Amino acid sequence: MENIWFFLLIVLLKIIAIFTLSLGGVVVMNWVERKVCGHIQHRHGPLYVGPIGLFQPIADSIKLFLKEDITPRDVDKPVFYLAPLLCLTPALLTFAVIPVGPHIQIADINVGLVYILAISSLGIFGIIMGGYSSNNKYALLGGLRSCAQMISYEIALGLSIIGVLMFSGSLSLAKIVEAQQGTILGVLPNWFVIPQILGFAVYLAAIFAETNRAPFDLPEAEQELVAGYFVEYGSMRWAIFMLSEYVAMISGSCVLVTLFLGGWLPIPGLGIIENVLPASIVLYIMPVVWFVAKVAFFMFFFVWVRWTFPRLRYDQLMSLGWKVLLPLALFNIFLTGIVRMAQLS
């Protein structure tokens, strides 16, 4: 009997850690976004609130806490209140199966990949509910557009992962990372990005569209121009939508790193550091460091891409999803199948 309480305690601690890290990551992301955006545009970002503007997200959070929460009169109240939570929760749930180190994850279920795809699809409900319940034409249209965009790119997303599945032979994320150990020809790491470069590219484009992130952020840009699906939402509810967007970004990057870039495996050239550190650190902390470093790079990449490329028009976006990414993903599966058959025979 003691075993189960101990087990539950450990899981609870892991959940608290992941929760804190992901939401803390969102706060950091807010600062990173504004600073990187500023420097890309040849200006400083936030400077005055704390050293190099580090307390700016805290100041923003305090402002959001103290803002008046207005619920418009004719909204569909239960749906209106539920929508932000339904956006945030699936994004946070994907962290449950991501391995940040060898045997360091909340739950190692043997259908981890399917779980991630299923849970991230639930986030779309939050958007459509937010758009519908706002009793506002623009919110409704923005919500519909965003929903259609996300559904289209879900397909390309799911298909791009099949190649990884063929290489690893397992849906469990921990086993996928373990299958990427070792090297090719002694020099290159055995990460799946190398044989699956096409799948990687498709996944990268699809995850940008899934998180409504530039250059696929037409549902958000409509806010700047007209309105979007969260126009009627006030302080904390809007903050929850923003949170859910960043958390989805972080979890999408985590999945990308796990599937294609070797998860917690060391970065090839820098693995030399492991020789000089004591064994306990190498065993438990370094994998997390490698993982976080890779995810951090992709966070920077998200922001970098946002401030580089112009926005795709909606029909260009849909055409890209259906006419380019879907065939490419299918072609990737076809090619991977041939290569694996040749390898295994």
Place this chain on the structure above:
Amino acid sequence: MTNIFQTDLLKGLSLTIRYFFSKPVTLRYPEVYYDLPERFRGAQVLKRHEDGKERCVGCGLCPEVCPSEAITLQTSEGEDHQKVVDSYVIDLGLCIYCGYCQEVCPVDAVFMGKDFELTITDLGKLRVEREKMLTKGEEPRYESL
């Protein structure tokens, strides 16, 4: 997207990353001030002669020429039937800082100074009188408006 390898996307990314690592061009006002050009038209000052006597004789040309009627001049007859300036007020809120008053002044009294930090919380303070505008040297600086 021009070709199948999307090299134009990479060109765009390399441009932004180059900008990211270069120094921002922001001038960090108010810690750092911009070097104003010599003929910069800021708030007006009234100059004096070398012996300290005021240059302004109350001719009335600057209120006439001012496009936004920002200058108000009142004169009266003083001793020796000389013209004496009773009050000379420029409303810095109406003034458009065109510099016509400086151009038209026959005795070189009105001069556009270099003060541009004219924020106030009380609109009445924008109407500056002669005493505030008189200078001892070239550089004008109001005690805070």
